[in-house]
Amino acid sequence: MVGQEVAKKILRRSFEENRLAQSYLFYGPSGVGKEMAAFELAQALNCTGVEAPCGACSQCQKTVSFNHPDLHYVFPVPHPSGESDKKKLAEEIAELLARKAEKPYLSLDFDRPVAITIDDIRVLQSKLSLQPYQGKKKAVIIIRPEAMTTEAANAFLKTLEEPSPTTNFILVCDKPNALLSTILSRCQKIRFMRLDRAEVVQNLEERHGLDPAQARMLASLSQGSLGQALEMMDLDLLEERRMAGDLLRAGLEKRYAEMMEAIDLATGEKGRPQRVLEMMSAIALEAIHPEPQASPEVLSLARLLTGPQLNRITANMELARTALSRNVTPRLCLMAACSPDIIKEEL
Numbered sequence: 001m002v003g004q005e006v007a008k009k010i011l012r013r014s015f016e017e018n019r020l021a022q023s024y025l026f027y028g029p030s031g032v033g034k035e036m037a038a039f040e041l042a043q044a045l046n047c048t049g050v051e052a053p054c055g056a057c058s059q060c061q062k063t064v065s066f067n068h069p070d071l072h073y074v075f076p077v078p079h080p081s082g083e084s085d086k087k088k089l090a091e092e093i094a095e096l097l098a099r100k101a102e103k104p105y106l107s108l109d110f111d112r113p114v115a116i117t118i119d120d121i122r123v124l125q126s127k128l129s130l131q132p133y134q135g136k137k138k139a140v141i142i143i144r145p146e147a148m149t150t151e152a153a154n155a156f157l158k159t160l161e162e163p164s165p166t167t168n169f170i171l172v173c174d175k176p177n178a179l180l181s182t183i184l185s186r187c188q189k190i191r192f193m194r195l196d197r198a199e200v201v202q203n204l205e206e207r208h209g210l211d212p213a214q215a216r217m218l219a220s221l222s223q224g225s226l227g228q229a230l231e232m233m234d235l236d237l238l239e240e241r242r243m244a245g246d247l248l249r250a251g252l253e254k255r256y257a258e259m260m261e262a263i264d265l266a267t268g269e270k271g272r273p274q275r276v277l278e279m280m281s282a283i284a285l286e287a288i289h290p291e292p293q294a295s296p297e298v299l300s301l302a303r304l305l306t307g308p309q310l311n312r313i314t315a316n317m318e319l320a321r322t323a324l325s326r327n328v329t330p331r332l333c334l335m336a337a338c339s340p341d342i343i344k345e346e347l
């Protein structure tokens with residue numbers, strides 16, 4: 001776990017003094033280590049090594065590979081109605097978990113609506129009614145508890161109200177305000193902070209072997225979310241940066257056909273419009289005060305961009321970013337972002 005000294009200190013001390021709360025809420029921005037911390041705590045509960053969590057004993061290993069019978073990992077999933085779809089879903093989930101065991105930072109995304117339903121909570125409750133199988137303790141990690149339906153949340157509340165000395169709950173949540181206040185009040189809250197850009201860069205270089213330029217680019221794009229930066233490692237970001245440069249240049253030179261072509265490419269994949277937009281603003285900023293070793297794309301843009309244009313572009317990009325987060329069509333957002341002549345009232 002990177003950074004998060006305060007959270008670490010509280011948890012370590014409670015663990016060492018044997019005063020762990022029955023239920024924790026780990027909250028804060030996404031991708032800053034909440035889930036990682038939840039797994040470390042779950043490991044510590046059953047670790048048989050010298051210094052818990054050792055990460056090496058069979059209990060620790062089973063926990064992070066989702067093979068520990070006393071680890072209950074609950075996260076929002078689609079709820080198909082047909083039996084054959086349920087079977088397909090079970091396979092899909094098994095595959096996702098296998099990938100996540102390799103790359104713990106992956107978020108479990110589905111391309112359809114998800115929830116934690118009353119059925120999911122009933123399954124959990126029936127498992128919790130048994131004694132721990134292999135460990136001393138049962139650990140329940142619930143990802144995005146705010147995705148519980150009202151029924152599910154009320155049923156889960158009953159479980160929280162009947163504490164068991166052998167069970168610890170860890171709720172991992174980006175949006176605590178969306179949780180039932182009755183659930184919130186039953187959890188000890190541990191806040192996780194946004195990471196410094198420097199912490200993200202350092203981790204990417206030292207733990208994941210990225211070169212400094214790549215690490216800096218990922219850190220800026222992910223805005224302090226190490227989880228997101230790691231997920232982006234597998235993408236072809238250089239290709240996307242080229243797209244961003246092309247788009248910016250086509251917009252400035254009013255070559256609209258090329259601009260639309262570049263926009264088609266940039267909207268072709270999930271998450272890409274956001275990244276391309278971030279890269280466009282990074283490139284635009286680099287172009288206004290180009291460093292001597294700047295890339296050719298930045299230098300050629302520097303010759304095109306005037307100060308007032310940059311101001312308009314930056315304002316438009318800010319607007320496009322907000323619009324994108326509010327589900328305005330990515331094509332429209334990118335169009336606005338690369339056309340200095342579009343005034344913001346048009347978006």
Ligand SMILES: [Zn+2]
Nearest residue numbers: 047054057060
């Ligand atoms: Zn261990």
